[in-house]
Amino acid sequence: MGRRTMSTQFPTDRVIQDFPKAYKSNCTPYIQEDFSVEVRNALNLTNPNRDAYICKVIFVGDISVGKTTIVKRFCLDNFEQAYKATIGVDFEIETIRILDQPHNLQIWDTAGQERFKCISQAYYRNSQVIAIVFDMTKPKTLEDATCWLESALAVNSIEKPFLFLVGCKCDLVSQKEFEIMERSGMEMAKGMQAEYWSVSAKTGFNIHELFNRIAGLSFESSVKKSIIESAISLGGIRPSQISRQIYGVGKFRRADGKLDSSCRC
Numbered sequence: 001m002g003r004r005t006m007s008t009q010f011p012t013d014r015v016i017q018d019f020p021k022a023y024k025s026n027c028t029p030y031i032q033e034d035f036s037v038e039v040r041n042a043l044n045l046t047n048p049n050r051d052a053y054i055c056k057v058i059f060v061g062d063i064s065v066g067k068t069t070i071v072k073r074f075c076l077d078n079f080e081q082a083y084k085a086t087i088g089v090d091f092e093i094e095t096i097r098i099l100d101q102p103h104n105l106q107i108w109d110t111a112g113q114e115r116f117k118c119i120s121q122a123y124y125r126n127s128q129v130i131a132i133v134f135d136m137t138k139p140k141t142l143e144d145a146t147c148w149l150e151s152a153l154a155v156n157s158i159e160k161p162f163l164f165l166v167g168c169k170c171d172l173v174s175q176k177e178f179e180i181m182e183r184s185g186m187e188m189a190k191g192m193q194a195e196y197w198s199v200s201a202k203t204g205f206n207i208h209e210l211f212n213r214i215a216g217l218s219f220e221s222s223v224k225k226s227i228i229e230s231a232i233s234l235g236g237i238r239p240s241q242i243s244r245q246i247y248g249v250g251k252f253r254r255a256d257g258k259l260d261s262s263c264r265c
């Protein structure tokens with residue numbers, strides 16, 4: 001289980017005050033650059049002792065691509081060189097303080113082995129964030145990413161989860177290979193309407209940045225959802241008026257800065 005810390009002793013790497021940025025601004029469908037005014041205003045009115053917002057995050061991808069190692073690097077800050085296959089699923093929970101509110105990331109690390117797929121699929125439901133991991137040294141694992149996305153979406157009850165495509169083990173490739181794989185990964189991510197990240201669980205490159213980004217986007221979405229739910233319960237809004245922007249709906253910004261018309265929304 002991940003590090004649990006009393007709210008008064010939060011480690012600084014678990015505190016977010018500014019909206020976390022994407023790895024590459026031209027490879028994300030989530031174009032928001034700051035917490036919205038409505039979210040900041042709502043938090044000012046929030047009971048400081050309210051329960052933490054909760055976000056379920058699942059990691060999927062081929063066998064041995066680095067899912068467990070990414071999660072362990074973030075939660076425990078360690079790196080295990082020896083490979084131990086995940087049997088079914090593993091679970092970690094990490095609390096991040098965002099704009100002085102606790103936000104719990106429930107992180108589900110699923111098995112890449114085919115024989116465990118039936119078990120792990122049962123845990124895909126209600127995932128606000130789906131992170132599909134591939135191994136930057138193995139192009140086939142990037143090709144398989146769309147299958148992982150389809151199976152994760154097939155059983156997910158959240159209409160528009162945030163999608164991340166994560167290239168792991170970037171410490172093992174040469175600069176040229178890195179550029180080639182990153183370009184392929186970014187193209188794939190764009191087709192999936194996912195945000196792209198290159199990371200190394202060994203060196204720690206981009207690990208905290210990735211999780212902070214996941215936390216920031218999901219927190220904003222959870223607060224907006226609770227604002228709308230309160231408005232519905234007070235009778236000020238009809239369910240049919242609920243904004244489609246609550247979950248991971250977004251637009252791609254093209255290199256020229258314009259919004260891509262191929263977005264899902």
Ligand SMILES: Nc1nc2c(ncn2[C@@H]2O[C@H](COP(=O)(O)OP(=O)(O)OP(=O)(O)O)[C@@H](O)[C@H]2O)c(=O)[nH]1
Binds near residue numbers: 067080
């Ligand atoms: N050099 C390097 N090795 C890594 C990195 N990430 C993972 N590994 C190694 O790759 C192997 C597989 O990593 P895991 O995290 O167990 O892979 P997994 O995707 O969880 O695998 P399954 O449980 O079978 O689905 C291990 O030997 C790790 O040490 C990385 O960023 N760099």
